[in-house]
Amino acid sequence: MKKVVFLISLFSTIVSLSQDNNFQSVAFQNIGPTIMSGRIVDLAVNPQNPTEFYAAYASGGLWYTNNNGTSFEPVMDAAPTQNIGCVAVDWNSGLILVGTGEVNSSRSSYAGIGVLKSTDKGKTWSNIGLPDSHHISKIWINPKDSNEIVVGVLGHLYSKNEERGVFKTINGGKNWTKTLYINDETGIVDVSFAPNNPKIMFASAWERERKANNFKGNGIHSGIYKSEDAGTTWAKINANSGFPSNNGVGRIGLTSYNENIAYAIVDNQNLRPNASNEKPKDANAALFEVEVIGAEIYKTTDSGKTWTKTNDKFIDDAFYSYGYYFADITVDESNENRLFISAVPLLFSNDGGKSFESISKDNVHADHHVCWVNPKNSNHLINGNDGGVNITFDNGKHWIKCNNQAVGQFYSVNVDEKENYEVYGGLQDNGVWAGPNNYEHNVEWLQDGKYPYEFLSGGDGMQVQIDTRTNNLVYTGYQFGNYTKIDRISGERKYITPQADKKEEPYRFNWQAPILLSSHNQDVVYFGGQYVFRSMNQGKKWEKISIDLTNGKVEGNVPFGTITSIAESKFKFGKLVIGTDDGNVYVTKDSGENWIKISTNLPQGLWVSRVRFSTFKSDRIYITLNGYRNDNFTTYAYVSEDLGTTWKLLTENFKQNAVNVILEDSENENILYLGTDAGLFISIDRGITWQDFSTDIPNVAVHDLVIQKREKDLIVATHGRSLYKVNLSNIQQINEKTQSNSIALFPVKNISFSKNWGNKRSAWGTENTPNVLIWYYIKELSNTILTIKNKDGIVVFNRQNKAEKGMLKVDFDLCIDEKTKTAIEKKDSKIKINQSGNKKYYLPSGKYTIELENNGKKETQTLEILEKNQMR
Numbered sequence: 049m050k051k052v053v054f055l056i057s058l059f060s061t062i063v064s065l066s067q068d069n070n071f072q073s074v075a076f077q078n079i080g081p082t083i084m085s086g087r088i089v090d091l092a093v094n095p096q097n098p099t100e101f102y103a104a105y106a107s108g109g110l111w112y113t114n115n116n117g118t119s120f121e122p123v124m125d126a127a128p129t130q131n132i133g134c135v136a137v138d139w140n141s142g143l144i145l146v147g148t149g150e151v152n153s154s155r156s157s158y159a160g161i162g163v164l165k166s167t168d169k170g171k172t173w174s175n176i177g178l179p180d181s182h183h184i185s186k187i188w189i190n191p192k193d194s195n196e197i198v199v200g201v202l203g204h205l206y207s208k209n210e211e212r213g214v215f216k217t218i219n220g221g222k223n224w225t226k227t228l229y230i231n232d233e234t235g236i237v238d239v240s241f242a243p244n245n246p247k248i249m250f251a252s253a254w255e256r257e258r259k260a261n262n263f264k265g266n267g268i269h270s271g272i273y274k275s276e277d278a279g280t281t282w283a284k285i286n287a288n289s290g291f292p293s294n295n296g297v298g299r300i301g302l303t304s305y306n307e308n309i310a311y312a313i314v315d316n317q318n319l320r321p322n323a324s325n326e327k328p329k330d331a332n333a334a335l336f337e338v339e340v341i342g343a344e345i346y347k348t349t350d351s352g353k354t355w356t357k358t359n360d361k362f363i364d365d366a367f368y369s370y371g372y373y374f375a376d377i378t379v380d381e382s383n384e385n386r387l388f389i390s391a392v393p394l395l396f397s398n399d400g401g402k403s404f405e406s407i408s409k410d411n412v413h414a415d416h417h418v419c420w421v422n423p424k425n426s427n428h429l430i431n432g433n434d435g436g437v438n439i440t441f442d443n444g445k446h447w448i449k450c451n452n453q454a455v456g457q458f459y460s461v462n463v464d465e466k467e468n469y470e471v472y473g474g475l476q477d478n479g480v481w482a483g484p485n486n487y488e489h490n491v492e493w494l495q496d497g498k499y500p501y502e503f504l505s506g507g508d509g510m511q512v513q514i515d516t517r518t519n520n521l522v523y524t525g526y527q528f529g530n531y532t533k534i535d536r537i538s539g540e541r542k543y544i545t546p547q548a549d550k551k552e553e554p555y556r557f558n559w560q561a562p563i564l565l566s567s568h569n570q571d572v573v574y575f576g577g578q579y580v581f582r583s584m585n586q587g588k589k590w591e592k593i594s595i596d597l598t599n600g601k602v603e604g605n606v607p608f609g610t611i612t613s614i615a616e617s618k619f620k621f622g623k624l625v626i627g628t629d630d631g632n633v634y635v636t637k638d639s640g641e642n643w644i645k646i647s648t649n650l651p652q653g654l655w656v657s658r659v660r661f662s663t664f665k666s667d668r669i670y671i672t673l674n675g676y677r678n679d680n681f682t683t684y685a686y687v688s689e690d691l692g693t694t695w696k697l698l699t700e701n702f703k704q705n706a707v708n709v710i711l712e713d714s715e716n717e718n719i720l721y722l723g724t725d726a727g728l729f730i731s732i733d734r735g736i737t738w739q740d741f742s743t744d745i746p747n748v749a750v751h752d753l754v755i756q757k758r759e760k761d762l763i764v765a766t767h768g769r770s771l772y773k774v775n776l777s778n779i780q781q782i783n784e785k786t787q788s789n790s791i792a793l794f795p796v797k798n799i800s801f802s803k804n805w806g807n808k809r810s811a812w813g814t815e816n817t818p819n820v821l822i823w824y825y826i827k828e829l830s831n832t833i834l835t836i837k838n839k840d841g842i843v844v845f846n847r848q849n850k851a852e853k854g855m856l857k858v859d860f861d862l863c864i865d866e867k868t869k870t871a872i873e874k875k876d877s878k879i880k881i882n883q884s885g886n887k888k889y890y891l892p893s894g895k896y897t898i899e900l901e902n903n904g905k906k907e908t909q910t911l912e913i914l915e916k917n918q919m920r
Contacts, residue, residue, distance in 0.1 A: 214282065267295060723751065802816065
C-alpha cells in the first residue's frame, strides 16, 4: 500500500507545483525532429474504418489519426503521464482505455499510474484504478458491455509487488478483482481472446527481474493460463501439454484465431545444443552473440490442451539474446496459417509458423512491437516499431512511413556556436542527429529531398561533444561506450574509444558512457569507464588519470560499476568531478593526481545521473541522484559550496519524481533547471522553491538540458517528445532587485514598420499582421495597468489586469481605434494613418513609452517602430 501512496504523491506533486506556476505564459517551442519517430508499443484500429486508429508511444503519449496516418494529433497531453503499455478502444461508444507503463522492460520503460479512461477522445482523462501496477500489458473491453474490462498487469520492473496478474471489473473500474495472481515477481505480459468467443482467453505469465547490473528475463513461473469465463477464473496450461515448462521460459506472446486455435511465441532462453557457456566480454556483443534458442512458435488446435512447436529450425536473428523486448505475434483473422512476428525484423509465415520470411523492407525501422492485420484485407498491415508507424497494402513489399509527429526519445542534447546554431542529440535506437535550432515541422523538405536534420551515426545515440573552434568536429557514439570522432566537412570518421590491453579485463562502459571536451583546450577529451580517461590529442591516444572510482565490478549481463557523468571547472584546467552508477562522487583538483570521495554523506547506492560545476563559484558543485532502477522515485538534487565537504538538499518540496539532470543558468546563479522523469522544473531562488516550467510540454521524461549562451536559449531533450526550445532572456533578469521591487518590465524588441500590415500577400495568402511581445514580472498576486503612449503623450494602448502574478506577457498587434488615429493625426499634421486591407489602423513609426503600474510602483520601457531602412 505504501507504493500506491508514493505514485499518487508523485502526480499530486506535479499538480500542486503547476498550480503555483509563475511561468505559465512562457511557452516552449517544439523544434523536432520528427522523421525518426520513437518507440510504438500498441495500436488500436477501427476495424470498420482502418484509416482511423490510435498509436501508443512508449513514452510519448497517445496519438490519433483519421486520415490513414497522414497526420496525427496528440490526445493524451492532458493526462498526468505519457508512459503507455497498451491501449484499447470501444469503437461503438468511443471509450478509450490506456494501460500506463511500458511492458518491453527496456532501460527506459517508464512506470505508469494505472488505467486511464477517456470518453471525449482524449480531451479529459480519469484514473480508474490499479495505480501500483507500474506496467500494464493488455486491456480487453467487452464489446457488448463496456463496463466489463479485463486487464493484464506485468507489475513493477525493478522490484517485487503484489498488484500484478489479471484484474477484472464489471462496473467500469469502480471495483477491481484480482482473478489471477502467480507471485510478486511474475506478472502478465499478454492476454488474447477468441474473436468468435471472447469468453475463451489465454494469459501469459512472465517471471522477470531487472536490476541495474543484470536482467533475468525467464523463470519457472513463466507460462500460459486459460480462462473459459472471460477472465473470471484461470487454470494453468498443463506441464505435459507440449508447451515448454522450465527455467528458460521467458516472455510469451499470444494470439487467438478462434476458440480452439491459438498461437504462442516464446523467448526460450535455454542454450542451443553444443552452445558455449562462455559470455562475450564486450557488452554490445552480448546482445547479439549469446547462443540461446530464442524465438519459438507453438500452436494449439484443441483450446490449449496440447501445444505443438511449429518451427523445425531455429528462427535465427529474430530475438538474439534480448527477447524480453519483443514477443508479439499476430494471426490473420481470415487465414489461420498467416502469422506475423514482431521481432528485430518483421517476420511473416504463410504456413502456420513452419517457415518465415522477413517483410521489413525499405523505409521500415528494426525492433518491432505490434502488427495489426486488416480482417477484411490481409495485405493491409499497420506496424509499430522503434521508428514509429509503417503501413503496407501489399503484405510488406512496400511501406509507407507515417512519421510527422515529434516523439523522439532523446538521451542527450548539445549545441554548437555557429551563427545560426545547430542542436545535436542522441536518441533511443535512432542514432545521433544534428539540425537547425529554429526547425518547425512541415513536409516541404520532400520537395528538395533534404530533411533539415542530418543523421550523424547509428545505434542507440548517446552523448555529443562539439569542438566549437570550428563547429565541424563532433564526438559521439552509441551504447556501451562506442564513440567516434566525426569531421562533418570531410566526412572522416575515427573510432576513439579507449581499449584495454591484452593483459587487462575489458573496460566497463555505461550504456550512456560520458564524454567531455575541456573548455580550456578542446584538444583535450575526457572519457568515462570505470576509470577516467584523458586524451591530449583529440582521442588519438588515451591515458588513465584515475584508479577505478566505482565500487568494483558486479557480475551480471549489464556493465555496472561505471562512470555516468563528468564535469570540469571553468576556473581551473583539470579540476574534475565525476559520478558513478553505484553512487560514488569523486573530485580532483590536480588532473587526477589525487581523487577525493565526496559522496559519503549522501544517500548511498543511487545512480549519479548528473554532476555539474557552477560557473559562478569555483567550489560549488551540483549533483543529482536517481533511484529509478530501484523503483525509488524520490527527487534527489544537491548542492555543495565547499567542493563536496558538505551538501544541501535542494528538493525538499518534491515528493516522488526521479531526476535526470540539473542545470545552473548561464547568466543568473539564482536560477536552476531540473529535468525529471515527469517534466521540467525551475527555481529562481537556488533550489529553495521549485515551480513547473513546461508550458506546452506534456508530463514527459526530461533527460538532458543545455543553454546556448550567446542566444540565451534553453534546449530541452525529452525522452518521448523530441526537443523543445525557450528563450531565457527575460527570465534571466529576475534577480534580487526584481524580487524586492515586486515588479519588472523587460526590454522590448523594436519592430520595423510595414505599409503592408493588415494586407494579404496574395488573393490566397494569409494576412500580414505585426505583433510585439511585452514581458513583465509580478511577484505577488495583484492588479496591474499596462499603458503605451506615443511621443505626444497620447495613450495608444491600455490594459488593466486583475489578480495576476509571475512571468507574464501581452501580445500587442499595434492596432488602434479610429478615435486614437484621429488624435495622433490632429497632434502631428505630418502623420497620416491609412486604413489597411483588413479595415484596421496600425501605429505609425516612432518612439513609444510602455508603462507598467502595480501597487503604486512603476516601470517603463521604450518601444520603437522603425522605418524599414532603420533596421539593422
